[in-house]
Amino acid sequence: MSRNSTLSSDDRKDALAEVQELRMKIRAGEWREATSGVGNGVMQANVVILPKEWADDFLIYCQNNPISCPLLAVSKPGSCLLEQLGANIDIRSDIPEYNIYRDGSLSDTTSDISSLWQEDWVTFALGCSFSFEQLLQRSGLGLRNIEEKKNVSMYRTNIETKQSHRFYGNTVVSMRPFTASDAIRAIQITARLPKAHGAPIHLGDPALIGINNITQPDYGDAVTIYPDELPVFWACGVTPQVAIENAKPPIAITHVPGKMLLTDWLIDDMLEF
């Protein structure tokens, strides 16, 4: 538990009860939506599942790129559990929707991968920016994607990641619009949560990071940006999906962008300074 945590044990119990209930709904196939704004202050995670033969290179890829790929946990090969992140997580069914990549191409989406499971699969969980959205809301900042009931906007950029053998590619970012003064506060607030990508990596002119049309996200939904607002860009855990397109493993499973694994880790326990 972080020395910065101010959660009471009742708050803690309530948050865990809520996330476990929601995860059971997801497991039962009763929730297939994006998870922005849900889960009462828990860390949400991006997920990448790869055959063992590909896992070591990918682990180094995460270590090379800690801002876009902040590693929370790695499973034992073949294990469908992620005990570190929650005692009862079953990685085969506890994500609202999965992307299935074959030879680097997205071939299908599904809400359960039990029938595909292989004994050599390794699961990686990476922190997600949805985790800090509640911190921003607590500070009075409005989140356009939540206000407009949309998935967050995500874009491919021209910012190269650091290659690890077969894994390489450009960084994907999530974008939230803010007025300048709110952007300045958002930077200070999100810097406290490095395991959820920390401070933004860009703000202002999207073209400077290779985004040519801000109204057409590559993943998720477009949201309104008002004239007095700046788009603020955080590194995103969808970055590995670009690296998988390039590495072309025979099979790879990820979450569908915006539809995350809800963990039992409370963000209040993970705050820096």
Added chain:
Amino acid sequence: MSRNSTLSSDDRKDALAEVQELRMKIRAGEWREATSGVGNGVMQANVVILPKEWADDFLIYCQNNPISCPLLAVSKPGSCLLEQLGANIDIRSDIPEYNIYRDGSLSDTTSDISSLWQEDWVTFALGCSFSFEQLLQRSGLGLRNIEEKKNVSMYRTNIETKQSHRFYGNTVVSMRPFTASDAIRAIQITARLPKAHGAPIHLGDPALIGINNITQPDYGDAVTIYPDELPVFWACGVTPQVAIENAKPPIAITHVPGKMLLTDWLIDDMLEF
């Protein structure tokens, strides 16, 4: 001393020796330049001197506006010392250049106010953004005003301060251009030094805070802003000079914008988190 300070006692001695030597040069009239980039990591201060009758209102003005007017010290009435900020400071001669306001109008500038000194004068010292410039440089950020050997650019804005009786007016800001990623780092770094205005209050479009021509600062010099840079705006301790124009005390003395009082306080001792 801040628990965050990492200064060795040798560093500390060197910094104090350097600032005291520089202050003696200023006292002797041998230095009348802007003080950006000088003083080895010491807190620089804005200065306002007012007759006692006006001082209480101004003290509340500072308390009402702690971002633009972060109060470091207040003198006893009639005292030309500021012992809290440096044992040998003589406020009548230790600033490179003074502005003299009469009835709210700038009437003169001078390098020594000894001949004007009144027994009812109270001196206020407010933190200055020059104090965090060395922190930014240590982190590898370039400061255009120092690179171009110019005074920092300062602008009147449309951001109202909180009035205290006769003192009111809009906020003055200092501006430093940065790329977006450097601006994001500058926000995190300067947030650690609230006594030097802390994090910026605006970035990006100057018109949103009432600055219609960024190439024509109201105080200091214009600096180059490259196409991939954003102007980043910090609240500035010249704000009281606008409030003095409005309050119209019979006499008020300030520093000339950019020509600051160098104190014995080391910024490393004042860092938050």
